[in-house]
Amino acid sequence: MNFEMIQAANARLDGHVRRTPMLSSPFLDDIAGRRVLVKAECLQHTGSFKFRGGWSAISALTPEQKQGGVIAFSSGNHAQGVAYAAREHGVSALIIMPADAPKLKIDNTRALGAEVVFYDRATEDRDAIGTALSRERGLTLIKPFDEPQVIAGQGTTGLEIAAQAEENNVENADVLVCCGGGGLTSGIALALAAKAPGLRVRPAEPSGFDDTARSLTSGQIEVNATTSGSICDAIITPSPGQITFPIMQKLCGPGLILSEDDTLRAMAAAFTRLKIVLEPGGAVALAAALYHPQDIPGDAVIAVATGGNVDAEIFAQVLQRFGTGN
């Protein structure tokens, strides 16, 4: 896994991925007490950065692998990213999803042409199910994060951040990334180490699912106590990956841990001030930027808003509870 793979993925994604905007608002700057730049990956195809990794992995398959079809396991964003990228490549896709995934994510994955198989997040091992089905049907497994071509695809976000930070005259800043298994976090870290060494990546995680923060502190891979029970369904992966963790250990600053209330309030702030829709798991980085300013150095901070696939009822509740997010 290296920077050259990110550059190669970037070439394969050219013309297919959306270069998402870097947004800002003087109102958010006032809340945070410094400039806040928000990389709006919720505006990516399928509503999250996962399309990048899906496209990168599928576009790198051999013709034989493409003909055989792909399989992925995911709570919903990787599912949609892989399903859409597969459809655009004319490749069939089987997606294994937790039975409690948000309805919108399940519906979308099916509507994008994928076959969906469910598992129980609390009692079943999705890796084992995925491995068995992929052997049985001759499918190529596209892992959600611990897979070099997926990390390379997510890392293209970092190339854009480097360019957009320069456009905004930001040379030194923390780059906060909503972190599950670390595919996006490690990919961005590799890209920034090469292109913008003054930008330091830091993972942001929900309280109770701070495996990456704890792993960075202890120096070894730590595991969450539970595998369900957070509203941040997109990023409650049990632990960082065998490939992603060493990269994060080498390149990332300390993790940030967010309460559910701060996360939901950040969704309201993004609604009011940026006019974008964030899902809870896509809002933890912005929550850290806005409501934990004492944990962040410098005059500017960059938050990656990773996804927006949230059910309408939940979003409505968040707005009613938190208003403008001030």
Next chain:
Amino acid sequence: MNFEMIQAANARLDGHVRRTPMLSSPFLDDIAGRRVLVKAECLQHTGSFKFRGGWSAISALTPEQKQGGVIAFSSGNHAQGVAYAAREHGVSALIIMPADAPKLKIDNTRALGAEVVFYDRATEDRDAIGTALSRERGLTLIKPFDEPQVIAGQGTTGLEIAAQAEENNVENADVLVCCGGGGLTSGIALALAAKAPGLRVRPAEPSGFDDTARSLTSGQIEVNATTSGSICDAIITPSPGQITFPIMQKLCGPGLILSEDDTLRAMAAAFTRLKIVLEPGGAVALAAALYHPQDIPGDAVIAVATGGNVDAEIFAQVLQRFGTGN
């Protein structure tokens, strides 16, 4: 008023305006039965295209005019656009707003440093109030639409649409624009006539406030029967302007008229499929693209999503009522 003024405004806006993305979703294409491209001006600074016109007008003032300050009347989006552009230029701003403007727009206009004066939309004439105050205090009036430098600023949206349509291989399409007084509509029409003559602008208006559609049909400026009573507060201007109407008459196709239900449903669809926040007055063009396909020709349509300044309570109600917008 001519194309060269739009090019000049574009040069003054360079580095200050946000080049907003052209978004799309296969789900929206399915609803409309053709490709739908959405120009997301809700992601512009201050949450609407109005920042373009505000910046264009203020950047074109003489040093003496800048020192004297500016005045504007607006239901809220022009107010914020002018207030923010004025603040960035170090110019003081007085904004005249209807007393029933959305709270968010009033709060934001004040927070951006402007002084706010209210009037009654049903009984008072905002033009008369604006003219009197501007004389009394020596302020330069920045009209909301019937002002060449404002039209030139809004027209820069059309330059971007021309380039983005080409990137998307769209040569012939209707370009639907949410229309109040016609500043944005006429500006985009002028830009596209010069840069992408296969793209035809059509105004989209709320039912009961279809002054521009009727004016285009009758060949003379028609006036709405009422001046309040629509949820689309941003675009219930009484009639097209003396400058904007002749441009629209020459360059635009027939108007489209949208029900409140279709408009609110389009807000839900934009939430679910594009992850953007639209206000009612910013969603009528998308509503036409999605739910009136029989009134639109061709394989593709472009809808300009003009603004996203909607109160959280209203947006929550829309989501609860219309779900995914399918």
